[in-house]
Amino acid sequence: MENNPIDKLNANDVFIYKDHLFAQVKNTLYSLQIQITPEREVVWGEVKKISGPADLPDRAKGDPNNVNTKDMHRFPDWFTAQSPSGKLLYVNQSGSAVVFVFDLEHQKFLRTLKLKQEIEHLTVSDRYLVGHVYNDGEDNVRVYDLQGKEVKLIRKVCPRNIRGRITFLSGDGKHLVAQCSGYTFTEGKEYAGLQVFRTGTWDRVGEVVLPFETASQVVLSEDGKRVLFVDLEGKLQVWDLLASLRRVK
Numbered sequence: 001m002e003n004n005p006i007d008k009l010n011a012n013d014v015f016i017y018k019d020h021l022f023a024q025v026k027n028t029l030y031s032l033q034i035q036i037t038p039e040r041e042v043v044w045g046e047v048k049k050i051s052g053p054a055d056l057p058d059r060a061k062g063d064p065n066n067v068n069t070k071d072m073h074r075f076p077d078w079f080t081a082q083s084p085s086g087k088l089l090y091v092n093q094s095g096s097a098v099v100f101v102f103d104l105e106h107q108k109f110l111r112t113l114k115l116k117q118e119i120e121h122l123t124v125s126d127r128y129l130v131g132h133v134y135n136d137g138e139d140n141v142r143v144y145d146l147q148g149k150e151v152k153l154i155r156k157v158c159p160r161n162i163r164g165r166i167t168f169l170s171g172d173g174k175h176l177v178a179q180c181s182g183y184t185f186t187e188g189k190e191y192a193g194l195q196v197f198r199t200g201t202w203d204r205v206g207e208v209v210l211p212f213e214t215a216s217q218v219v220l221s222e223d224g225k226r227v228l229f230v231d232l233e234g235k236l237q238v239w240d241l242l243a244s245l246r247r248v249k
Helices: 006-008 211-217
Strands: 013-017 020-025 028-034 043-044 047-049 077-082 088-093 098-104 106-123 128-135 137-147 150-154 164-169 173-183 191-197 202-211 226-230 234-240
Touching: 006 020, 006 028, 013 077, 028 202, 047 106, 077 106, 088 106, 106 137, 106 164, 128 164, 137 173, 191 211
Parallel strands: none
Antiparallel strands: 013 020, 020 028, 028 043, 028 047, 077 088, 088 098, 098 106, 106 128, 128 137, 137 150, 164 173, 173 191, 191 202, 226 234
8 A cells, every 4th residue: 555645634434446445534535546557556546535514513512413513623433334335435423413425436425314313333234224322321223214214213232231332234134233242230240242133123033142352353244144253362253143143032
């Protein structure tokens, strides 16, 4: 990545779609074309700026739908999710109810979604947009359609009052998976696992209990069928999600 112009942007995240590299900096994207020569050298194109809305959400005033502030340095966390096709990018500032949608294929800002309530840990599928909501000690998940209309509120996605970390949507669109880890003060035990829900009905199917020490390193395979994590010996473990499931009785 020598002489990569994107390195100077201090990007929040970086994405690839076809022969273009995209860097997300708050509510703005930067793109440039990448070419690989027969000698396997990288040739960088010119950087193109793709601006989102002029104003950003204002969390400081307590109104998640207020978009009238430039004072964002106190809230640096941003979440991004690329659609399964790779064509769309969804951008959300942590704790905001506003989601910016970019069209990577045509390199333009597409629209702003104003959700019912602020979310974190954004993820998307071909049908749904999902994020965590932390309210009054409850760890909930809100599910929206791709136009920003709320579809379902799933309360207490994690057991024993443990806080969730990340929510996944399986590649086949059939399951919602919430990663949970923490210490159960009432039982005096450590817990790490995945809570699995069936999309559409949003019923809890069951859980996959994981080694506690690997909780921060769990990922879901692209097809949503396997769970991957690194064990204490540094070895990659691959589990079949449904075969490892402890089903709800």
